[in-house]
Amino acid sequence: MAIKKFAVACYDDEAVLFPAVKSVRHSGYKLHDVYTPFAVHGLDTAMGHKESDLHVAGFIFGLCGTSTAVGFISWILTSDWPINFGGKPHFSLPAWIPITFELTVLFAAVGMVLTFCYLNQIMPGVKKHVFHPRQSDDWFVMAVELNDHVNEAEVVNFLKSTGAVETSVQVAEDSWWYGRFDKTEPYQQLA
Amino acid sequence: MHLKYESFVREPLVDGNKDYHQVTEDIIGPIERKPGRMWYVGFIFSILLLGFGIFSVAWEVYWGIGVWGINRTIGWGWDITNFVWWIGIGHAGTLISAILLLFRQGWRTGVNRAAEAMTIFAVMCAGQFPIFHMGRVWDGFYVLPYPNSRGPLWPNFNSALLWDVFAISTYFTVSLLFWYSGLIPDFATIRDRAKTKTRKFFYGFTSFGWTGTAKNWQRMEMLALVLAGLSTPLVLSVHTIVSFDFATSVIPGWHTTIFPPYFVAGAIFSGFAMVQTLLVLTRKILHLEDYITLGHIEAMNKVIVLTGSIVGCAYLTELFMSWYSANPYEAGAFKWRILGPYWWSYWAMMTCNVVSPQLFWFKKLRRNVPFTFIMSIVVNIGMWFERFVIIVTSLYRDYIPGSWSYYSPTWPEVGFYLGTFGLFFTCYFLFAKYFPVIAVAEIKFILKTSGDGYKNKMKTIEEKSQEEFAHEQAEHH
Numbered sequence: 001m002a003i004k005k006f007a008v009a010c011y012d013d014e015a016v017l018f019p020a021v022k023s024v025r026h027s028g029y030k031l032h033d034v035y036t037p038f039a040v041h042g043l044d045t046a047m048g049h050k051e052s053d054l055h056v057a058g059f060i061f062g063l064c065g066t067s068t069a070v071g072f073i074s075w076i077l078t079s080d081w082p083i084n085f086g087g088k089p090h091f092s093l094p095a096w097i098p099i100t101f102e103l104t105v106l107f108a109a110v111g112m113v114l115t116f117c118y119l120n121q122i123m124p125g126v127k128k129h130v131f132h133p134r135q136s137d138d139w140f141v142m143a144v145e146l147n148d149h150v151n152e153a154e155v156v157n158f159l160k161s162t163g164a165v166e167t168s169v170q171v172a173e174d175s176w177w178y179g180r181f182d183k184t185e186p187y188q189q190l191a
Numbered sequence: 192m193h194l195k196y197e198s199f200v201r202e203p204l205v206d207g208n209k210d211y212h213q214v215t216e217d218i219i220g221p222i223e224r225k226p227g228r229m230w231y232v233g234f235i236f237s238i239l240l241l242g243f244g245i246f247s248v249a250w251e252v253y254w255g256i257g258v259w260g261i262n263r264t265i266g267w268g269w270d271i272t273n274f275v276w277w278i279g280i281g282h283a284g285t286l287i288s289a290i291l292l293l294f295r296q297g298w299r300t301g302v303n304r305a306a307e308a309m310t311i312f313a314v315m316c317a318g319q320f321p322i323f324h325m326g327r328v329w330d331g332f333y334v335l336p337y338p339n340s341r342g343p344l345w346p347n348f349n350s351a352l353l354w355d356v357f358a359i360s361t362y363f364t365v366s367l368l369f370w371y372s373g374l375i376p377d378f379a380t381i382r383d384r385a386k387t388k389t390r391k392f393f394y395g396f397t398s399f400g401w402t403g404t405a406k407n408w409q410r411m412e413m414l415a416l417v418l419a420g421l422s423t424p425l426v427l428s429v430h431t432i433v434s435f436d437f438a439t440s441v442i443p444g445w446h447t448t449i450f451p452p453y454f455v456a457g458a459i460f461s462g463f464a465m466v467q468t469l470l471v472l473t474r475k476i477l478h479l480e481d482y483i484t485l486g487h488i489e490a491m492n493k494v495i496v497l498t499g500s501i502v503g504c505a506y507l508t509e510l511f512m513s514w515y516s517a518n519p520y521e522a523g524a525f526k527w528r529i530l531g532p533y534w535w536s537y538w539a540m541m542t543c544n545v546v547s548p549q550l551f552w553f554k555k556l557r558r559n560v561p562f563t564f565i566m567s568i569v570v571n572i573g574m575w576f577e578r579f580v581i582i583v584t585s586l587y588r589d590y591i592p593g594s595w596s597y598y599s600p601t602w603p604e605v606g607f608y609l610g611t612f613g614l615f616f617t618c619y620f621l622f623a624k625y626f627p628v629i630a631v632a633e634i635k636f637i638l639k640t641s642g643d644g645y646k647n648k649m650k651t652i653e654e655k656s657q658e659e660f661a662h663e664q665a666e667h668h
Contacts, residue, residue: 014639037211037380038632039408047405052413058421073348076336081345098354098432102361105421109365113372116414117399120407122375126400136380136403138211138635 005146009164020162030145035135061111069103129172206481208644237616244610247603264596277317283462284310289422300633307370312618316611351435358432430458444524444585453505460498464570492557499548527588543573
């Protein structure tokens, strides 16, 4: 959560993007992120990201759903208000399978979507810096962080040499979350 | 160089020589233009239908269920017929988006967005019927298990009707989440190219601030995969549980174990028919023939002929069992279905659902758009009759001949049904105007493997000998 300076390079082909990502990582410049209009397979590994653990959240939320359903129904039908349905046992697990299954799916899905939104820091009303409007259309946009250790012109020239169709230098908030924007230090103090 | 390519045996999923930008233009373009006259006519007509539906329902709520044609023998009439019909239609969307995702069917990308929207609207329509069938609809919240001042008296968790409440509300929620999570990146596309202030604000809000970083997309794919895994048993469970409403009772004609698979097949059958009805029109009006190709239509017609045949087998199995079980009441129920005063509904069902889809064995007919459109409507009429046959013709000849009855709907029932059409099409027209009807990001994802223009570029590679190709690649690296 800080305002930083970025060198931005735009590519119009994945085939150019991949070697560019590779060379930026080799060069030691700080690769901030790559913005793409669709899921480019292999980009996450090329950037050195680990596999997502989102499914673990889904599993845990699903377990919560299962235990909520079984716990709640068995408490109601065996202890809070037991009803005799034609002499059948109060604890009639097979009849609870449908609701247990539905609640498992419901909890897993809702919980996982909320986790997804939290991890990606997306929510209704959130506004993030868009480095180039075509990053959601047909271009692949790479942002490299500019700090005290690197030369701005050098980085831009380097990015141009990787095959970028357009380069620019932008000052932007590196990430955004509710209420944090005004608590960050202004860019001037960093420079 | 993209080495991931598809064989030429598979026809392209995106016709025309498109690049990424052209895809955006083609799909987002209609959202940014003023809608045509047809849109306004259709939208206003839908609103009028919806208004009439609201009036019919208000009439029923004011005077009570007595204004409907149902009686003591036939307690479930058009209302539950329409409920099952709509919920069945609501099965195609999640089937396309979830099951076909797990089966890695590339063609789903062209149709999944609209099909999922259709699912959500159909479930919304379906939900109205059981709610207003309660009669005292203001007490409808009694179905919810909450600590209340009546004991607390809880709903009966062993009842198929309560399972239905959970199944349908879960299905609606999960379908909505699945649909919306896929929409977020596409909303971001609209936001980033928006020129007007309202559009910037609206799509800025709905896109949740999506920027599409590598990690975002990685999580998005994981989310879609796990949601697909969850939705696959879910979509099968929903109509299974709807069929339990019938199968767990002891009414001849209802009390059969074949109901769950039979209902699920029927649901997919009618759902795909409704997808065809909508997409044949949508692709024509929004000029999306390059994205919803004849190949897509043919694939869906194949599903229709498969599920139609399964349904046909189920009808015949039912008849066989009514004889084989040697139960006179079971035999009676089917005799009165086929030959009783409601014979026309049984034969309408048989013709529309079993006989007519068999025409889709012909490739020429599967790829014929006007024929597909007519067939999709025929199938939906047939599936409506199937539910009518199951519900009304199992009830009207009761155990005691003295309580035998006949049933026809009254105008508030018909109005209620028409009103749900109004609701459905009002939602669909708004969707077609303001939402991307095709998943833009997913089309871009398959463009370089399944796009027409890119497939042709692979021709030179495919013509090379294996050795030559391997040699070239070794040099390349």
